[in-house]
Amino acid sequence: MELLKFSKNPKQNKMILKLGSKGKDVKNLQEFLEIDADGIFGKGTEASVKKFQEENGLVADGIVGPATIELMGTISTDNxxxxxxxxxxxxxxxxxxxxxxxxxxxxxxxxxxxxxxxxxxxxxxxxxxxxxxxxxxxxxxxxxxxxxxxxxxxxxxxxxxxxxxxxxxxxxxxxxxxxxxxxxxxxxxxxxxxxxxxxxxxxxxxxxxxxxxxxxxxxxxxxxxxxxxxxxxxxxxxxxxxxxxxxxxxxxxxxxxxxxxxxxxxxxxxxxxxxxxxxxxxxxxxxxxxxxxxxxxxxxxxxxxx
Known part of the structure; x- marks a missing residue:
């Protein structure tokens, strides 16, 4: 089971989610963080991302880049x-x-x-x-x-x-x-x-x-x-x-x-x-x-x- 699943391969597309981003990937991110999932990366989402990053030893910049994505995606559906x-x-x-x-x-x-x-x-x-x-x-x-x-x-x-x-x-x-x-x-x-x-x-x-x-x-x-x-x-x-x-x-x-x-x-x-x-x-x-x-x-x- 996946806790976080993006619509694209983040490693191949070098996806970055940040303040102002919108869409399905933002909604999936919000669901992972257990906050209101409206698909809009606002101040509240940014604060939750920073908290996650701080708790996991990452740079708390509020930007969901490759390192944050990799950590959030540690659960896969692999049999x-x-x-x-x-x-x-x-x-x-x-x-x-x-x-x-x-x-x-x-x-x-x-x-x-x-x-x-x-x-x-x-x-x-x-x-x-x-x-x-x-x-x-x-x-x-x-x-x-x-x-x-x-x-x-x-x-x-x-x-x-x-x-x-x-x-x-x-x-x-x-x-x-x-x-x-x-x-x-x-x-x-x-x-x-x-x-x-x-x-x-x-x-x-x-x-x-x-x-x-x-x-x-x-x-x-x-x-x-x-x-x-x-x-x-x-x-x-x-x-x-x-x-x-x-x-x-x-x-x-x-x-x-x-x-x-x-x-x-x-x-x-x-x-x-x-x-x-x-x-x-x-x-x-x-x-x-x-x-x-x-x-x-x-x-x-x-x-x-x-």
């Missing part, structure tokens, strides 16, 4: 960057730079589910991990979603791999077992999490289509950003894929507890915290201060039917 399996799951590869994840080998025995507390673009999530200064914080997989505004489902259910199999990122924070942290696979689902008065923690108003109300409060909240049907289905396929790949019993842990306790299975669990039960867990099982993931009924149904 070598996409993997398919018999279940119909498609995994797009968009790897972090070396040094932004820990190199293995590892012996995966656990699988952890997270949500990002952010926007819907899985590629942008991985890019942010690569630019931050927190070290090797990442999960192997990210599942794209729908915009909280209800106006963008381009990445809904899209599965992206952030680093090669057999490596790991720090994704659990403080817990009772370093061995579990090293030997666990992580999945992030693009989702904002809890809502207050219809707004995210950042103040973004959620479209009604993106809101789900739980029967009971979870971690102090009843209103949450809804995991989409496509996300849950992709998550199901991905869980099964990882279970087969790494020989992890994904019916143990959280799914087994959901069958017994329903939504309450998502609360803190000492067996999960200390790594005593190998299998599938979510971040809230090991941390009382986390909110990922929420016990949405459709998610519960998927887990008990693995």
């Amino acid at each position: 070598s960057e996409t993997m398919y399996n018999e279940s119909g799951l498609t995994i797009n590869k968009f790897y972090l730079p070396k040094g932004e994840y820990n190199e293995g080998p590892i012996q995966p025995e656990y699988l952890f589910l997270h949500h990002t507390a952010g926007w819907n673009n899985p590629y942008r999530t991985i890019e942010q991990w690569g630019r931050d200064n927190r070290g090797c914080i990442a999960t192997e997989f990210v599942v794209g979603g729908q915009s909280i505004k209800g106006n963008d489902d381009q990445y809904d259910g899209e599965v992206v791999q952030a680093f090669p199999e057999g490596n790991f990122g720090w994704h659990l924070g403080k817990n009772g077992s370093r061995t579990m942290h090293v030997n666990s696979v992580g999945i992030e689902v693009n989702n904002f999490g809890y809502l207050t008065n219809g707004k995210t923690y950042a103040g973004t108003v959620a479209d009604e289509s993106q809101i789900i109300e739980l029967d009971e409060e979870f971690r102090g909240y009843k209103m949450w950003h809804k995991y989409s049907n496509e996300q849950i289905e992709s998550l199901r396929k991905l869980i099964i894929y990882i279970a087969d790949r790494d020989n992890i019993d994904v019916r143990a842990g959280l799914p087994a507890l959901v069958k017994q306790h329903g939504a309450k299975a998502f609360e803190f669990n000492s067996d999960a915290y200390y790594g005593k039960v190998k299998g599938l867990w979510t971040h809230t099982n090991t941390r009382k201060d986390k909110f990922d993931m929420s016990p949405q009924p459709e998610l519960l149904e998927m887990l008990i039917n693995l």
Whole structure:
């Protein structure tokens, strides 16, 4: 999948986009930058380009020349960057730079589910991990979603791999077992999490289509950003894929507890915290201060039917 695609070959045509440029290529650029896409390169687009250039170590002149185009176009549709399996799951590869994840080998025995507390673009999530200064914080997989505004489902259910199999990122924070942290696979689902008065923690108003109300409060909240049907289905396929790949019993842990306790299975669990039960867990099982993931009924149904 391409995040940025020009109507001409930029290397052959030496294309330059700058203040005053217009057309389809400007619109594609604006969509890549996640700003209003009107096809007109104005002051706002220039400012967004400069920000991108600053964040990526380029000269921040606001002009989209060959160096900027090459960096923006790092994702291609080449089949070598996409993997398919018999279940119909498609995994797009968009790897972090070396040094932004820990190199293995590892012996995966656990699988952890997270949500990002952010926007819907899985590629942008991985890019942010690569630019931050927190070290090797990442999960192997990210599942794209729908915009909280209800106006963008381009990445809904899209599965992206952030680093090669057999490596790991720090994704659990403080817990009772370093061995579990090293030997666990992580999945992030693009989702904002809890809502207050219809707004995210950042103040973004959620479209009604993106809101789900739980029967009971979870971690102090009843209103949450809804995991989409496509996300849950992709998550199901991905869980099964990882279970087969790494020989992890994904019916143990959280799914087994959901069958017994329903939504309450998502609360803190000492067996999960200390790594005593190998299998599938979510971040809230090991941390009382986390909110990922929420016990949405459709998610519960998927887990008990693995």
